[in-house]
Amino acid sequence: MEKEKLDKMYDICFFDLDGTIIDSSPGITNSVMYALEKFGIEETEREKLYKFIGPPLTDSFARFYGFDDEKSWKAVEYYREYYQDTGIFECSVYPGFEKSLKGLKEAGKRLFVATSKPEVYARRIIEHFDLDQYFEYVAGMELDGGRGSKAEVIGYLIDTCRMQDKKRILMIGDREHDVLGAKQEGLDCMGVLYGFGNREELEKAGAVYVAGTPEDIAGIILK
CATH class of the missing domain: 1.10.150.240 (Putative phosphatase; domain 2)
Structure with missing residues (x-):
């Protein structure tokens, strides 16, 4: 059973790209x-x-x-x-995902992308699908391999945007790397089941919440 309600309030959401925002x-x-x-x-x-x-x-x-x-x-x-x-x-935004973004944005949540994909590519994809209207910043790895782990990307995003309270940040992703990277940086993580991971992988890594569909992300966070 997915947890239907958060244990605490999150003001900021970090989203993985591949397998979370887009089917790449x-x-x-x-x-x-x-x-x-x-x-x-x-x-x-x-x-x-x-x-x-x-x-x-x-x-x-x-x-x-x-x-x-x-x-x-x-x-x-x-x-x-x-x-x-x-x-x-050669990719597509998951059906229902933009609806979640709209709901979160309208509720005053701050939204960001944290991906292991090279940042230059991630920005092109977000702009291509006109999703840059929702995200304040897109963070990814460097083409030469710098910021090569999810934890490094998350840390870079936190430092660059000068975020103070990590307890108010929720990472959202589909693979164990998202969960483990978030934990390494002191963040909670919501796993999603519609991407390329599975429940066992996400829960074993330590996902605090699990969303079954793109719509469930906003549904759980805003309850």
């Missing part, structure tokens, strides 16, 4: 396939590559294909060849 699976998996082909690896099962959605790409190429650091970064370069012009917009 077509663009990401196409980009991974493109990169792997450069190394003579052909993957035909798209769902097998969903595990690339969320974690830093270098970590995923190393973990799932045994690439060393140099090879992993080369794979990321190939990935970006496809992604930066084509794959970036």
